[in-house]
Amino acid sequence: MPAVQDEPAPAPQGPPYSDAEVRRFLQRAVALDLQADPYWRTLLHTGATAKRFSRVDDPAFFLAPHGKYDPATELIADLAAFFAPLPADANLAAANRFPARLEWLAERLGIDRARLPLAGSAAFEAVLRDLAPRGAALVFPAAYMNTPASMFGHTLLIIRSRYKSTLLSQSVNYAASTDTNNGVAFALKGIFGLYPGYYSFLPYYQKVAEYTDLDQRDIWEYELSFSAPELRHMLLHVWEMRGIHSDYYFFDENCCFNLLYLIDAARPGLDLHERTGGWVIPLDTVKLMQGAGLIAAPVYRPSRTTRVHHLASQLSAEQGELARALAHGESTPEAVAQSGADATTQARILDLSAEYLQSLRGRKKVAQAVFQHNLIPILTARSRLAVPPAPADAAVPVPASPDRGHPSARVTLGAGRLDDLTFGELGIRPAYHDLTDPIAGYLPGAQIEFANLSLRWYEKEAHPQLNRFDAINLSSFATVDRFYQPLAWRVDTGLLREEQGAPDGWHNQAFLNGGAGVCVGLGGLGLGYALFDADVRIGGRDPHHAIGFGPEAGLLLRVGDAWFLGPHASLTRYVLGDRGTNWQLGAQLRCNFTGDVGIGIEASRGSAWDLERTVLAVRAYWFF
The missing domain is CATH 2.40.160.40 (monomeric porin ompg)
Structure with missing residues (x-):
């Protein structure tokens, strides 16, 4: 999540709990069998029926020595840490590292957080105020055959912020941290879980540029029906996963599977991660969320390549060739003006040429200097035409969405x-x-x-x-x-x-x-x-x-x-x-x-x- 300056730890607002009271909370947690609660296992990424140990492989995610394999000892260790005196660096306090666990345990056990050494994560609350989340959406970039990790498509989340534009939202992504651009090496190491996978929090416009320009992939955005408290629950868990790695497996513990834990953390009782099989494919998780009533009809965001083909379909073959030649510097804007086309058609030729040139630059097919040299005359000629520009995605035919x-x-x-x-x-x-x-x-x-x-x-x-x-x-x-x-x-x-x-x-x-x-x-x-x-x-x-x-x-x-x-x-x-x-x-x-x-x-x-x-x-x- 976005970095913020360290926030001072708030002082306890009430008398601290006595040792006897702490013991009673621990005993009550055991009596209620909270370690078996599906939500606790969601927070630990622990399976309830299949894998009974956590899929998280980073020791920093656990406070108990065997917390990965024993959710009961991890629960006791976490509870004890929430009542323990603060370390010298409050950022290392359990309440700051695991605020989702703290809030859930406090609610289930009736703990007054104001009486704890640290009632919650001030740094998380500062990020939440700055982000001002107002909604979330599931994003499905279409398949891209030239990259093994993207052959089945991909899923990520966007958190809509105070800004109106979706592009200014923040994206939550899970992906392998790789050390190679070799597709065969990636596939082999991904199959056997030899890459660490991390959650990341990035501006959405960066991901859109990556998918639509570089990878030439259309994007589908499905609005999630989360309330404000549910958004908070999800972001609390995102906070807990900062810098935490899990072994990335190409076929099951992959991008779409690990996003299900965030969805399940938002709304207790979903347990979508328990409904997957031996193969976990992005399209199947989209349908899983659709079946749970979580997503609405999608919004289509065509790639730049799709927009180029759409613009070209509105022109003759000769006009399309003129646009291509102009983008490559093989022709000039004057040739467009002398083509005999009306002003609207000239505008479409120039729009196509500019769009195509930008797609070449996004795929690194032209150098930056050549891109600027060729683009500026195109835009200058376009500005002289009294034809209003059409929105980038205007009238692009919408294909069947992945959920269909x-x-x-x-x-x-x-x-x-x-x-x-x-x-x-x-x-x-x-x-x-x-x-x-x-x-x-x-x-x-x-x-x-x-x-x-x-x-x-x-x-x-x-x-x-x-x-x-x-x-x-x-x-x-x-x-x-x-x-x-x-x-x-x-x-x-x-x-x-x-x-x-x-x-x-x-x-x-x-x-x-x-x-x-x-x-x-x-x-x-x-x-x-x-x-x-x-x-x-x-x-x-x-x-x-x-x-x-x-x-x-x-x-x-x-x-x-x-x-x-x-x-x-x-x-x-x-x-x-x-x-x-x-x-x-x-x-x-x-x-x-x-x-x-x-x-x-x-x-x-x-x-x-x-x-x-x-x-x-x-x-x-x-x-x-």
């Missing part, structure tokens, strides 16, 4: 034929979204799947067999245009079972494949992509490995929100290990009846390991 997206877990039931073999199929995917799933609320062209398991039971086999297990399956098909040229890419790794011909039969193979290339928009129809892939196989028939390369192309076509069609083709030439050429032509058709239920058909013909096969399958999908 399908649930992240999915079960699949299917049946089909592999040539003359009939099979049944069962699949389960804990997270999160693939390119054929309903698109509402999700990032177009993005696929993120973890631990996607598919089992098949062929008619001639005695029991189900592994068909495919995708440990991690990621795709980012961002489209290129005259303004931005992102790389389209995908990566997939896991296990699969394939037939490799008699007498070899069926084999399980580990695989790692991926590719990079280009993706183009097809107007309102969808996307088209072309990649060059590499594929590595370990296992299978002798020599038990294969490395190959080849092209892949496909279409991702959508008709409304319900229908998806995905024709695709691939060719892989294996040049090391088990040599040969695999190819496939196929298509997927999906109909999503609702956000939770769908049906799909897959048909393909291909050759793999010297065997040509035809596959036809029908599947039903249920999201939960």
Whole structure:
């Protein structure tokens, strides 16, 4: 939270409690079994049903030697510390470090705080007066595929202050403190909890600039229905978490999970942190709060990239190219004036050019000196036009909000034929979204799947067999245009079972494949992509490995929100290990009846390991 000058500790307003009275309070806390109270466990970040020890790993968060593992001894240690004489540095007093615990225990036990050596945290009260909170909101920045920590989106809180502008609010964020910009290293260390995670308190405009300019992410703001006392409870707990670290885990003890403790601290009885599963995804926590009646309809804050595309959609291709060239210094404002466009269109060209140039600067694609040199003439020319500027977000189409997206877990039931073999199929995917799933609320062209398991039971086999297990399956098909040229890419790794011909039969193979290339928009129809892939196989028939390369192309076509069609083709030439050429032509058709239920058909013909096969399958999908 914002730093303030040290406040003098207030003197006790009544006679101090005697040792006998203190003992009675301790005995009453035990008799009431306060250590088992869900709110006490919320304040300690201790699970009531699953993990019965605190998820906080910083020893400074506990006063009892084993407080992390024993909420009862921590409660007694905290109570005793609140009655104990003040240390020389009052900032180290328990009442100043843990004011949320003090206020709750005093209320439950009937302690007159005026008779304590320190009735509360004067420094916290000073911050609260300066902040003057009048509300809070949950913020969901959309997914960003180029950063592992942001692939699922993110959540943070904003505390609305006395200022009218939301951008002048304060943000409360939980994130890993990292030592690398390497995405692979971050993902690996994040999976195994090798980074410390901290809460931070920053001006919201800094976070907006980070997400919308640098990361090109749209933002959704959901107002929280907290009263003034509830806001105080939450901020008391934020104060307690200053400088306190917990091990950050990418899949569960992450940004969105740790924010739930702040929400639960605001309103006793919510216990949202107890309702999560083995995977904790930002979108799921948004829906969790929605189900608890905590959030209202969101406010949409488009990224600068989204605004650029919207402004460009209002101009012709030639006018858009003029705006791009102007931003790069390849043209001049005079060319806009001589283009023959009316004043309103000229203003839109200049607005687009300025917006695009600022997006380039936000992403550090142009130097500051070049940015200023190119921007000033654009703004000067714009000021000469008698056309009022439109608000930055005016008329930007609002997409479906994240809370309207399908649930992240999915079960699949299917049946089909592999040539003359009939099979049944069962699949389960804990997270999160693939390119054929309903698109509402999700990032177009993005696929993120973890631990996607598919089992098949062929008619001639005695029991189900592994068909495919995708440990991690990621795709980012961002489209290129005259303004931005992102790389389209995908990566997939896991296990699969394939037939490799008699007498070899069926084999399980580990695989790692991926590719990079280009993706183009097809107007309102969808996307088209072309990649060059590499594929590595370990296992299978002798020599038990294969490395190959080849092209892949496909279409991702959508008709409304319900229908998806995905024709695709691939060719892989294996040049090391088990040599040969695999190819496939196929298509997927999906109909999503609702956000939770769908049906799909897959048909393909291909050759793999010297065997040509035809596959036809029908599947039903249920999201939960």
